[in-house]
Amino acid sequence: MATTIPTTHKAVAVPGLRQNYTLIDRPTKRPAPGEALVRVDWAASSPADVHVIDGGVADPQFPFVTGTCFAGTVVQMGARDPAAAPHRTQDLRAGDPVLGFTFGPPDRKTHQAYLTTPTYNLGRRPPNVSPEQASTVPxxxxxAFHTLTRDLGLPLADGQTGTGTATDNKDKDKDKPxxxxxxxxxxxQYAAQVLRHYGYANVVAVxxxxxxxxxAGLGxxxxxxxxxxxxxxxxxAHLGGAAPPYVIxxxxxxEGTLRPLTKIAGAGSRxxxxxxxxxxxxxxGDGGGEVPEYEMDIGKVLAGEWxxxxxxxxxxxxxYQENEFFKYHLMPEIVPDLLAKGVIQPNRYKVVEGPTMLERAQGALDILRGKAxxxxxxxWRVSDE
Ligand SMILES: NC(=O)c1ccc[n+]([C@@H]2O[C@H](COP(=O)([O-])OP(=O)(O)OC[C@H]3O[C@@H](n4cnc5c(N)ncnc54)[C@H](OP(=O)(O)O)[C@@H]3O)[C@@H](O)[C@H]2O)c1
Structure with a gap:
């Protein structure tokens, strides 16, 4: 792929708490060993953007570049990182289509024309999945994988690795709700599909x-x-009055979700x-009204009511990358394989149109602020190339 690598590129960033996006120039970082430089083609906007921009969750440093989920095209690969465990995306080449979940420093964020990130945050996009669909997934x-394994402790086939199939899952829990x-x-939507794939046959959806x-079609x-x-x-009544062992x-x-769950969960519920x-x-919906508030310590929410x-x-x-297997295999291998086999159906999506990257990004943020x-x-389409 004969692409000239720019020295700087456009990004959207919020200049301060509860403000709207502005367009900024960011330096384009050449990939270090173990990293890839990627052109961002499509990105998703997420409720997490609103939590950070309007609620100040995780103490953002401004100007703050948002976005963790994308589909794009590899522009340049760094050298192999001998310290990293082997994984498939170390073999990517310029021009390869990828999708990724990439977070941390601003260089890695997805609401910019180019990002630079460790290759274990990427997967090769299979041909049966469009870039638009892919941007909904990572x-x-x-x-879903992290929650089911780490927080609910559910085995996905062979232990916690998530590499097996439904037939591998002999666990007696598969019939529990x-x-x-x-x-x-x-x-x-992804939790339902992962559960179905690994043989969990009693998934109750609200x-x-x-x-x-x-x-129902997702499991x-x-x-x-x-x-x-x-x-x-x-x-x-559906649960026969019994406490569900597993709840997400x-x-x-x-008030919207935890309060009703305090009336359903019981002894033995996780x-x-x-x-x-x-x-x-x-x-x-404009970020300028009543300020949203959040709590990161789950022990302080409805304490005494469970x-x-x-x-x-x-x-x-x-x-999730504290799990070394997931770090090197979930995005590079498991996610692309499940998509290629059609086991995981990407989310349906709404494309935010607009003449500029800034307008598309702001349009997406407005939808999320309005909970629409x-x-x-x-x-939305990030790259204007
Ligand atoms: N901590 C983490 O690791 C982590 C990771 C991922 C996401 N999250 C958080 O999880 C939340 C969901 O993220 P997402 O990307 O999955 O969101 P999303 O797809 O944008 O969620 C939109 C859906 O939320 C449903 N909803 C809203 N209020 C509800 C309520 N009171 N009861 C039931 N359903 C309700 C709506 O369902 P209907 O259409 O049926 O009305 C809507 O379809 C966000 O706050 C996000 O920041 C946290």
Whole structure:
């Protein structure tokens, strides 16, 4: 691929708390050993962007470059890193299509024309998946793997590695209910599909009624509507009054999701909650109204309201690479393989159009600030090339 590598490139960044995006120039970092320089073609925007921009979660340094999930094209590979464990994306070449979940320093963020990141944050995009579809996948599929293994302790086939198939899973837990509250979210959709693949046959989904048929197609075996005033009673009745052993709160809203779950979880339930927990919703969609508030310490949320014997855990996917196997194999190998085989269906998506990168990015942020996304990932074309 004969691409001239620029010395600087365009990025969108927020200049301060609760502000809108501005366009900035960033230096284009040449890849060090173990890294790749990638042109970002499509990126997703996520609720996490709002948590950081409007809520100050994780103490952002401004100007703050957002974005963790993308599809793009390799421009230049760094030398092999002899210290890194072998993995497939060390063999990528300029011109190869990739997708990735990449976080940390600004060089790695996805809301810019070029990013530079360790190759273990990337996977080769299989030809049956378009770049638009691919941009919906990495962060939330990795979150599903991380949550199911680390926070719920569920074996995915051969131990915690996630390399097996449904037939490998002899675990007796596969018939026990796994409750996905907020299953229409990206996290929920991928969790349902990963569970199905590894042989979990009792997945109870809570989502808007309009998504029930779709979720059934992804592996949900029973669906309930969280807007039904009797939803708690209906879920409890479905479970025969027993406490569900495994629960994922795919949203993490104190009043919207955790409060009803305190009435369903019981002794022996393990509840994995997406952090940060939203303790006060923003009142308006423009980031300028009531300020949203969040809590990162799950032990402080509805403390004393859980039944005795419920284990509540806060999910932090940014730590998934503490699992060395996942670090070197989840994005480079497992994610592309599951996509290539059609085991994982990418999220449906809404493309935010606009004449410039800045307008597309801002349009995506506005949708998320207004909580107007429903069952679809919000994506936009980054590169203007
Ligand atoms: N800590 C971590 O490691 C981690 C990782 C990934 C994501 N997260 C967090 O997890 C949350 C979800 O992320 P995402 O990307 O999956 O979001 P998303 O796809 O944008 O979620 C949108 C969906 O949320 C559902 N929803 C909203 N409020 C709900 C409620 N009260 N009850 C049930 N469903 C509700 C809506 O469902 P309907 O369409 O049915 O109304 C909507 O489809 C975000 O806050 C994100 O920051 C955390």
């Amino acid at each position: 962060a939330n599929l990795v979150t 796994v409750l996905l509250w907020g299953a229409a979210s990206g996290v929920g 989502a808007s009624a309009r998504h029930h048929a779709y979720l 949900a075996t029973a669906c309930f509507d969280y807007r039904d005033p009797d939803v708690v009673e209906r879920v409890r 709160d795919c949203i993490g809203s104190r 509840v994995a909650v997406m952090l940060p927990v939203i303790t006060r919703e923003a009142a308006t 039944a005795e014997g419920v284990e509540v855990r806060g999910v932090r996917t940014y730590f 996304q429903s069952g679809e990932k919000i994506i």
